[in-house]
Amino acid sequence: MEQRDVVIIGGGPAGYVAAIRARQLGGKVTLIEKDTLGGVCLNCGCIPTRAMVRGVEFIDLPKKAKDYGVNLGEAEIDFPKMMARKDTVVRTVVSGVELLMRENGVEVLKGKGELLSPAEVGVLLEDGTSSRIAAPKILIATGTSSKRPSVPGAERTITTEQALELREIPRSMLIVGGGAIGFAFATIFSKLGTSVTVTEESAQILPGVDGEIVSMLQRELRRAKIQLYTEASIKEIGAGEGDESNIVLSVKGEETTLNAQYILAAEEREPNVEGLGLDKVGVKVNQGRIEVNNHMETGVGGILAAGDITGEPMLAHVAFTEGRVAAENALGKKSEIDYTVVPRCINTIPEIASVGLTEDEALAQGHQLRIGRFPFAASGMATILGERTGTIKVVTEAEYGRILGVHIIGPRATDLIPEAALAMRLEATSHEISSTIHAHPSLSEALMESALDVTGDTLHFMSQNR
Numbered sequence: 001m002e003q004r005d006v007v008i009i010g011g012g013p014a015g016y017v018a019a020i021r022a023r024q025l026g027g028k029v030t031l032i033e034k035d036t037l038g039g040v041c042l043n044c045g046c047i048p049t050r051a052m053v054r055g056v057e058f059i060d061l062p063k064k065a066k067d068y069g070v071n072l073g074e075a076e077i078d079f080p081k082m083m084a085r086k087d088t089v090v091r092t093v094v095s096g097v098e099l100l101m102r103e104n105g106v107e108v109l110k111g112k113g114e115l116l117s118p119a120e121v122g123v124l125l126e127d128g129t130s131s132r133i134a135a136p137k138i139l140i141a142t143g144t145s146s147k148r149p150s151v152p153g154a155e156r157t158i159t160t161e162q163a164l165e166l167r168e169i170p171r172s173m174l175i176v177g178g179g180a181i182g183f184a185f186a187t188i189f190s191k192l193g194t195s196v197t198v199t200e201e202s203a204q205i206l207p208g209v210d211g212e213i214v215s216m217l218q219r220e221l222r223r224a225k226i227q228l229y230t231e232a233s234i235k236e237i238g239a240g241e242g243d244e245s246n247i248v249l250s251v252k253g254e255e256t257t258l259n260a261q262y263i264l265a266a267e268e269r270e271p272n273v274e275g276l277g278l279d280k281v282g283v284k285v286n287q288g289r290i291e292v293n294n295h296m297e298t299g300v301g302g303i304l305a306a307g308d309i310t311g312e313p314m315l316a317h318v319a320f321t322e323g324r325v326a327a328e329n330a331l332g333k334k335s336e337i338d339y340t341v342v343p344r345c346i347n348t349i350p351e352i353a354s355v356g357l358t359e360d361e362a363l364a365q366g367h368q369l370r371i372g373r374f375p376f377a378a379s380g381m382a383t384i385l386g387e388r389t390g391t392i393k394v395v396t397e398a399e400y401g402r403i404l405g406v407h408i409i410g411p412r413a414t415d416l417i418p419e420a421a422l423a424m425r426l427e428a429t430s431h432e433i434s435s436t437i438h439a440h441p442s443l444s445e446a447l448m449e450s451a452l453d454v455t456g457d458t459l460h461f462m463s464q465n466r
Contacts, residue, residue: 004030006330007121007135009113009276012039013316014307015141016097016106018323018330023104025331030133031106032113032123038094039143040308041316044161046347049184051089052164053347055082056191064386077192079169086164115140115277118302122277137330140276140283140290140298140305141323144269144314149176153237156245157263160185166262170194174247174260176234177267178205183217184347185266190224191349197258199232199249206346210358210407212393217348217409220389237263271309287311294336296326304330313342343421345414350390353413355421356405359395368398370465372430372453374446376410378461381441387411392450394420394430401429401454412443419447430454 006022008015011033019031036043062072101108111125121138123131146159157176163185169192175182178200190196198205205228206214221228232251240246240259247258271288283298284291289311296304306322308314321337328335346352362369372394376382382390390410396403406420423433434451438444452458456465 002133004028004133004135006137006139007133008139008141010141010143011037012141012143012307013041014319014323017320018139018141018306018327019106020100020104021324021327022331023106027331029106030109032109032111034112036094037097042093043090044164046316047093048086048090048164050347051086052188053184055085056188059191067386080167112275114275115281118281118300136302138303139326139330140309141307142272142309144271144308146265147268147270148265149234151234151236156237157265159265163264170262172260173262173264174258175264175266179267180346182266185264186226187348190226197227199229201233203231205230209352209354210393211360213352213407213409217352295329296322296337297329318342341421341425343417350410351413352409353417354407355417356424357395358405362395362404367404370396370398370454372450374450374453374458374461376446379443379446381443382411384441385411392446394450394454396430396454401431403428403430416443416447419444
């Protein structure tokens with residue numbers, strides 16, 4: 001039987017990063033992946049979705065270019081080419097991961113892995129042959145899969161993976177789930193001319209996002225003619241006229257009927273735990289998620305888990321860190337995951353990004369607050385870019401100015417949020433951001449100004465805190 005230091009089941013963000021880190025620490029590593037390296041994020045999640053958002057951003061370019069004295073003519077959408085570009089982006093990123101595996105000396109087996117014992121993995125290879133590998137440490141990083149709603153007619157829905165494979169622009173689409181995934185797809189298809197409706201079971205779209213930011217996005221959604229139903233759930237799906245489906249909704253207790261060419265199940269996901277042999281070795285699973293401690297260790301000695309399989313927060317950048325922590329603990333180091341500061345981003349137009357507590361969450365925890373805001377309309381760089389919609393909101397505790405949360409809607413929000421995340425991790429105050437010289441002209445100045453606004457000292461906008 002072959003012997004390894006670490007065997008990893010699953011080659012997504014947690015798995016492949018863990019493999020790289022384990023090799024850096026001198027471990028002999030085998031990674032088992034049944035599909036394509038990169039997992040959901042690289043193949044059918046954030047990478048292709050963001051590539052499509054980038055594509056639809058160009059639709060407004062001719063109109064914007066006129067303001068700069070450049071006449072480009074009318075925008076013409078070549079949807080098959082847009083999808084081909086998305087596929088090229090995915091292949092490029094995935095091939096980069098494959099190269100990293102080779103250059104780091106990670107053995108990659110294409111097949112399915114199953115726990116035979118706490119120190120042994122069985123592998124059913126793609127060609128039908130099988131093998132067994134012994135290892136003192138085994139990492140499970142098999143991620144999650146899309147889940148259709150549990151209602152009559154659910155077979156008429158499509159998953160996000162299928163939505164990314166469409167070859168023609170839908171006439172109409174109902175998106176089930178008003179979270180980050182749902183609104184990324186709503187942004188894409190509404191820009192392409194699809195009539196888009198979004199349903200959300202809770203009272204607010206984008207649960208967990210600061211209410212002020214949500215209100216600003218809702219204004220943009222109305223401009224985009226995206227129809228929203230909150231406190232809404234699907235009761236039944238049936239055949240409509242032609243290629244459309246008939247959808248029965250319960251909206252705030254009242255029944256209504258809609259029709260759509262496509263129904264996209266955007267938010268629900270289920271862990272990939274079947275066939276792993278978890279019950280055989282005693283790994284505890286709670287509501288489909290593998291339970292782990294802050295070292296990414298399960299309750300069974302030698303078996304670790306990382307990534308979406310362990311539950312919220314299900315984000316690729318969290319999985320990267322979990323994979324690194326798991327690998328370090330597997331190779332004898334003492335590493336611990338810290339979920340205190342986790343940035344989140346939403347690929348809408350304009351972008352949304354946040355880190356830390358929302359205003360409501362901070363108040364619920366009993367904090368006395370001081371809040372700073374700065375609109376991108378007052379930013380020189382945002383004006384240069386022609387992207388003046390949005391704001392930055394900094395939530396601090398009143399006495400010492402410690403930053404509790406930062407929330408952004410506007411241009412390049414995802415690229416701006418790391419400064420706030422670093423400040424929070426270092427327990428910085430708003431003064432430490434505002435007294436740091438920021439490059440001019442830059443979008444980052446808006447974060448500096450919002451930090452200044454905490455004390456009413458913003459320079460390029462009349463503060464409401466004075």
